[in-house]
Structure formats: structure tokens, C-alpha cells
Amino acid sequence: METSKRGNWSTWYEFMFSCIGCMVGLGNIWRFPYVCYKNGGGAFLVPYFIFMFLCAMPLIFIELTYSQYSNLGPGKVWICCPLFKGIGFAMITLTCIVSLYYNVILAWTLFYLGNSFFPTIPWGNCNNDWNTPACYTRGSSVNDNTSLFSNSTTNVTYAALNSSTTVTSLYKPKPSTEEFWEYKVLELSDGIDDVGVVRWELLLCLFFAWLAVFLCLIKGIKTSGKVMYVAATIPYLFLIILLGRGLMLPGAVEGLKYYLIPRWEDLKKFSVWGDAAVQMFYSAGLGWGGIATLASYNNFNNNVYRDAMIIPVIDILTSWFAGMVIFVTLGFMAHEANVHIGTVVKDGPGIAFMVYPEALSKMPLPQLWSILFFFMLFTVGLDSQVGFQKSLSA
Incomplete structure (x- = not known):
């Protein structure tokens, strides 16, 4: 059964790639690693796979x-x-709300993408005006950072990366990637009473993010289906490259162990099971209307049972694989800082914007890899956002 008014997919592959693009998104590459890290790594995988x-x-x-x-x-x-x-009304309302903040994340990726064109990667060093005196780069010694304190009359806290020496101060040591995220990208204020000012750079990035969504949907599924061939496959190529590079770094094996070997006692925590259930709904996009909208363009005799088996498996494997890329880098960061991997960075939504840039800055030609990676991350979010917008207009 076909309808000339709404149209149908030209091929089954367009539908499948669109589903992969809609389901496999920032929830896998951005949210899944930090939720997994928050809940102890390997222990989180067990309830997640079960759900x-x-x-x-x-x-x-x-x-x-x-x-x-x-x-x-x-x-x-x-x-x-x-x-x-x-x-149906609730699904549309939920998708509308999610779409608003989803494009904010896309704006962040565009901001990183723009900064990747600089001659020197700005998050790879502490020589920027937003850095505090306690900023450091992993792998450097105290002597490499003493110049940062030469113009400061304030006592500074700095814990040596390769020794037990600690200098008491007003500042908490943070790596350059974390300071870039907090002080340059977000420009965190002192509290809710200080709302700050409008960031014109992020506002411009947000505009271009919405413009890209509009261009993908301008002619309906006839254009968006073709776009998904590229948008849904590019992320896997770059994740493979980043994993290969990450495995060459010292400490990567320890990161994989933390990720893949469950600590069974953590399964007794209700929070682990609760977060796994939430992540399952978030990652699979259940109840949002995206997958349902894409299926509504199918031919009546399409094998829906086959599709229902393939799509979740791809989603699971993508989350699992993206987590490996994150945790090999976390292992390297823990090795360089000589700390336990569970404390190397703060858990939170910014982890992907601190860990991935850390890995990129250690690669040859970091500008090139940063451009390619953040373009990939943008396409990942874009194809999911396209799916959301389809459900709003279906």
C-alpha cells in the first residue's frame, strides 16, 4: 500500500539507514559513555544490555x-x-522539547569544529586568556607549568602529575581540555543569580545548526533518505580510527578493563539499574515518535519483524563501541595523571567534550583529526535531529 501524498522510501536501505541515523546519535556517542562512567564502567553494561x-x-x-x-x-x-x-500529542511534545536542546549540543560541536581550524588547538595548551594559573596539560611536569604562575601573586594549587608534591592555593588544577569546556565554551557563571550574557559565537553556531536541519528536510524524504547514506556511516569510520589510535596510548588497556570487566557488587545499586533503563529509552528513542514516523513511509508489506531485530542490535553495538573509544582515552589520561581511572575526570554531559578532544590533541596533525571528528559528531546529531523534525511534521 503506497500513498502518493506522503510518499514512500525508494528502497529498504533508505529506511534502514534513516532508522540507524535517527536512533544512533548523540545518545550513543555523547550520553552513553558518561552515564557508563558515572556508574562504574563494566557493571553498567549488564543491565543496559538486559533492558x-x-x-x-x-x-x-x-x-x-x-x-x-x-x-x-x-x-x-x-x-x-x-x-x-x-x-500521540505527548510524543510530539516530547520530541519538540528534545529537539530544542539537541540543537544546542550541535551548536557546541560546531563551536569546537570552528576552533579546530586554529594553527594551534586551543584546548591543547594553557596559553589562552581563559586559562587559570592552575591549568595543566597531561604528560607535563611541574617545571613545564611554572611559567603559568610567574605573573600571579595569588597562592595557587597545583598537584604535580608525576610526583606527590602539592602547593596549596585558591585554584583547583584542571587539564586544559576541561578549562576550555568550562571557561571558553560554556563560560560558567558563579551561580544561577548570574545569568551572564548572550554568547554570539554559540548563537551563530545554533543558527547554522537549524539551517542544516532545514536544508536536509527541504524536499521531504526524497532528500533526507539520500543524506542518511553518508550521515549514518561516517561516524563508524572515525570511531574505528580513534579507537586504533587510542589503543596505541599508554594506559589504554587499563581503560578497557575498567569498561569491559564488571564489578559485580555495583549491580546491587539501584541507581545503576535505573540509569540503564533511562539510557535504554534515550538511546533507542522509544516513545519519541522518530522511529514510528520513519516506519510510516514504509511499503505495507515490508518485513517489520526483521527490522525490529536489526535496529536495536545496531544501537547496542554502537553504544558499546563508542564507549570503548572513550575509555581507552580515559585509561591514557589516568596513566598520565597517575590517578585511578574512576577519578580522572568529573562525570557529566561534558565528558565527551573533554575526553575526545584530549585524544585528538595527542594525534599527529591534530587540527585535521579535530575537524574530521567534530564534523562527524555534527552529522551524528544532525541525522537524529532530522528524524525528530520528521515526526513533528508527519
Whole structure:
């Protein structure tokens, strides 16, 4: 059954790549690693995999089935049972809210992308006007950083990376990547009472992010389906390259052990299971309407059971693989700082914007790899955002 008004996918591959693009996004490469790190690494993988197989697969099958059968998007499909109309409205509302902050993350990636063109990677050193006297780069000694304190009359805290020496101060030592994230990208204020000013650089990046979404959707699925061939495959190429480079760094094996070997006692914590369930819904995009919208453009006889098996498995493997890239870098960072991997960085949404840049700055031609990586990260978020916008208009 086809509809000339809404159109259908030209091939099954366009649908599959669009689903991969919609489901595999920043939730896998950005959110999954920091949630995993927060919950102790390997222990988090066990409940996450369990929830993906027991919950995600059946729910994805349901979303694919009712949308493909009706050839309607989430806003209209519940016409079959008016009592459930609120579900469709809730899915659209949720997608609208998520889309707003999702593009903010895309703006951050564009900001990093723009800074990657500088002759010197700005997050790779402490010689910038936003750096504090306690800034350091991993792998350097105290003597390499003494010049940072020469013009300061304030006592400074600096813990030597390769010794037990500590100088008491007002500043907490932070690596250059963390200071770039907090003081240059976000320009964190002292508190909620200080809202700061509008960052014109980020505002411009946000505009270009929305412009890219508009251009991808300007002619409906006929253009977006073709875009997904590239947008859904580029991330895997660069993740493989980054993993290969990361495995060559000292301490990478320890990072993999922390990630892949569960500490079974952590499974007794309710927070680990709770975060795994939340991440499963976030990563799989359940209830948001994106997958349902894409399925509504399928031909009536498409093998929906096959698709419901393939899509979650790809999502799981992508999250798992992206986590490996993050944790080999965390292992290197812990090795350089001579600390336990569980304390090498603060957990939080900024971890991907501190760990990945750290790895990029250690690679030959860091500007080139930074440009390619953040362009890849932008395409990852873009294809998910395109899926969200489709569900709003379906």
C-alpha cells in the first residue's frame, strides 16, 4: 500500500539507514559513555544490555508495526482509538522539547569544529586568556607549568602529575581540555543569580545548526533518505580510527578493563539499574515518535519483524563501541595523571567534550583529526535531529 501524498522510501536501505541515523546519535556517542562512567564502567553494561533486549526490541516492534500498517505518523496514528490520542500529542511534545536542546549540543560541536581550524588547538595548551594559573596539560611536569604562575601573586594549587608534591592555593588544577569546556565554551557563571550574557559565537553556531536541519528536510524524504547514506556511516569510520589510535596510548588497556570487566557488587545499586533503563529509552528513542514516523513511509508489506531485530542490535553495538573509544582515552589520561581511572575526570554531559578532544590533541596533525571528528559528531546529531523534525511534521 503506497500513498502518493506522503510518499514512500525508494528502497529498504533508505529506511534502514534513516532508522540507524535517527536512533544512533548523540545518545550513543555523547550520553552513553558518561552515564557508563558515572556508574562504574563494566557493571553498567549488564543491565543496559538486559533492558535493550527485554524492553527495547518489543517496543520498537510495536512502534514499527502500527505506523507501517496505518501509513500515519505519531500525531495521527491514534485515530484508530481516540482514547489514546493523548499518546500521540505527548510524543510530539516530547520530541519538540528534545529537539530544542539537541540543537544546542550541535551548536557546541560546531563551536569546537570552528576552533579546530586554529594553527594551534586551543584546548591543547594553557596559553589562552581563559586559562587559570592552575591549568595543566597531561604528560607535563611541574617545571613545564611554572611559567603559568610567574605573573600571579595569588597562592595557587597545583598537584604535580608525576610526583606527590602539592602547593596549596585558591585554584583547583584542571587539564586544559576541561578549562576550555568550562571557561571558553560554556563560560560558567558563579551561580544561577548570574545569568551572564548572550554568547554570539554559540548563537551563530545554533543558527547554522537549524539551517542544516532545514536544508536536509527541504524536499521531504526524497532528500533526507539520500543524506542518511553518508550521515549514518561516517561516524563508524572515525570511531574505528580513534579507537586504533587510542589503543596505541599508554594506559589504554587499563581503560578497557575498567569498561569491559564488571564489578559485580555495583549491580546491587539501584541507581545503576535505573540509569540503564533511562539510557535504554534515550538511546533507542522509544516513545519519541522518530522511529514510528520513519516506519510510516514504509511499503505495507515490508518485513517489520526483521527490522525490529536489526535496529536495536545496531544501537547496542554502537553504544558499546563508542564507549570503548572513550575509555581507552580515559585509561591514557589516568596513566598520565597517575590517578585511578574512576577519578580522572568529573562525570557529566561534558565528558565527551573533554575526553575526545584530549585524544585528538595527542594525534599527529591534530587540527585535521579535530575537524574530521567534530564534523562527524555534527552529522551524528544532525541525522537524529532530522528524524525528530520528521515526526513533528508527519
